[in-house]
Amino acid sequence: MIDFHCHLDLYPNARQIAEDCRRRGLYVLSVTTTPAAWNGSSALACEAPRILTALGLHPQIAQERRAELPLFDELLPQVRCVGEIGLDGGAASRRDWETQSAVFEHILAKCSAAGGRIMSIHSRKAASHVLDMLAKFPDAGIPILHWYSGGYEDLKRAIAFGCWFSVGPAMLQGVRGTALSARIPRHRILTESDGPFARVDGRRAFPWDVDVAQLRLAKIWGLTDKETEEILHGNLRQLFYRAM
Ligand code: MN
Numbered sequence: 001m002i003d004f005h006c007h008l009d010l011y012p013n014a015r016q017i018a019e020d021c022r023r024r025g026l027y028v029l030s031v032t033t034t035p036a037a038w039n040g041s042s043a044l045a046c047e048a049p050r051i052l053t054a055l056g057l058h059p060q061i062a063q064e065r066r067a068e069l070p071l072f073d074e075l076l077p078q079v080r081c082v083g084e085i086g087l088d089g090g091a092a093s094r095r096d097w098e099t100q101s102a103v104f105e106h107i108l109a110k111c112s113a114a115g116g117r118i119m120s121i122h123s124r125k126a127a128s129h130v131l132d133m134l135a136k137f138p139d140a141g142i143p144i145l146h147w148y149s150g151g152y153e154d155l156k157r158a159i160a161f162g163c164w165f166s167v168g169p170a171m172l173q174g175v176r177g178t179a180l181s182a183r184i185p186r187h188r189i190l191t192e193s194d195g196p197f198a199r200v201d202g203r204r205a206f207p208w209d210v211d212v213a214q215l216r217l218a219k220i221w222g223l224t225d226k227e228t229e230e231i232l233h234g235n236l237r238q239l240f241y242r243a244m
Pocket of ligand 1: 005007084194197
């Protein structure tokens with residue numbers, strides 16, 4: 001199974017969670033919210049070759065952490081994946097919109113200059129702005145819109161642009177998230193948990209809760225769980241093949 005967007009370092013028992021992921025053979029993209037967290041987060045993955053740590057600067061803390069951009073630039077050559085990055089158009093974040101945009105633009109320009117990266121992208125209430133920005137930096141790499149919740153027109157645009165998507169149990173529990181997921185080409189989907197932020201059955205999500213997302217995709221696609229897992233694993237191989 002694959003959890004292509006979780007915050008391993010934000011679990012209180014992060015070491016244990018990382019060890020459980022390793023033991024279960026889970027493929028994990030451990031995203032970070034600040035460049036300063038990257039070293040500690042990647043240390044969690046040191047004995048688990050299937051856990052990759054992404055370098056990020058989350059839009060909701062762009063204002064307080066923008067001084068870490070030089071550290072982002074310094075670490076970028078060491079990583080294959082970048083995230084969590086993006087824009088947040090929610091009421092609380094909108095006052096930081098200019099800083100968020102400047103930070104996101106800086107990151108995309110650096111990824112572009114570095115030859116492209118796999119990018120896990122936040123686009124809550126900001127899908128069309130995220131797509132506008134991505135269009136300005138077509139060489140920034142392969143964008144993966146995590147927990148996409150925008151409109152159907154922007155979804156079409158994102159698909160046409162070449163975006164990938166990561167979908168989780170929380171997204172697939174809702175009618176709308178299910179309808180959006182059904183419109184995503186199945187060769188551009190990966191599963192995610194977005195733990196510990198996302199919730200499943202009233203508790204915080206764990207990386208292995210992606211089994212629920214995989215089952216729901218199987219239902220949408222009319223396939224068995226095993227067939228669905230094969231598609232998702234094929235997608236993961238294809239993603240890294242394309243990113244080489
Ligand atoms: Mn997240």
